[in-house]
Amino acid sequence: MSKAPPLGGILETSVYVEDLERAHGFYCGIVGLTRMVSGERLSAYDAGPGETLLVFARGLTAQDVETEGGIVPGHHSEGPSHFAFRIAADQLEPWRAHLAACGIPLRSEVVWPAGGRSLYVDDPDGNVVEFAAPPLWPNFTE
Template identity: 30%
Template sequence: MKEFTQIKENCLYIKDLQKAKKFYHHTLGLEIIHHEEEKHIFFRVGSSVLLCFNPEDSKLKTSPPAHYAEGNQHFAFEVNQAEYENVKNKVQKLGITIIDTIVWKGGEESFYFHDPENNVLEVVPTGVWS
């Protein structure tokens, strides 16, 4: 639908929400906007929200409908093109290992790293999908 303007939420399924809190809030600095122990933790990312659900809890829900996933999930953080190298350096200084770097058709570079649950996170500069 043309009326859709963006993906407002992205969801990861994470069994250890305390590790998620430490990584996403304390290490990456994302603001916590809601947290229920053993159930879920939500983070603000710019104008979007990163939802981290405990899959053992969320697959039993009736409202909102049950949902869960297994295995390594993926999403990308977007940064201003002028800040890309700075963010890459900050990630490395935090002791986070960059596991891959790709140069896309348009010449833009993105890099990948893991969170504590082994999900594959990416940082892309604005313009990658333009």
């Protein structure tokens, strides 16, 4: 088997929601992301340098979509999903306070074996959103 070429990281991650505007209220209004693209099927948010959060309308993405540049394969998800935002360790308390001030209850808080911490909340569609501070994974220490 040949050795895989190097990756540059994860460019996009996605969640599926019932109501794009309700999700926009959370991801823009609460989390503070800037929406870069808005349409009937999806909203795309700037989630950090070179990183994009795709918020898809559940039920509108299962079919292939033909574009001028080629066909985007259909995809979908059932039930809640999970992803994590990277935050600095000194931002745990500000995030905890901000979420509380916005009426977003913490679902869970975890202290990881390496010493990092994660705050977990639900978005309006039940997707599990994590705010993770290092050290957590061997490749996430700062």
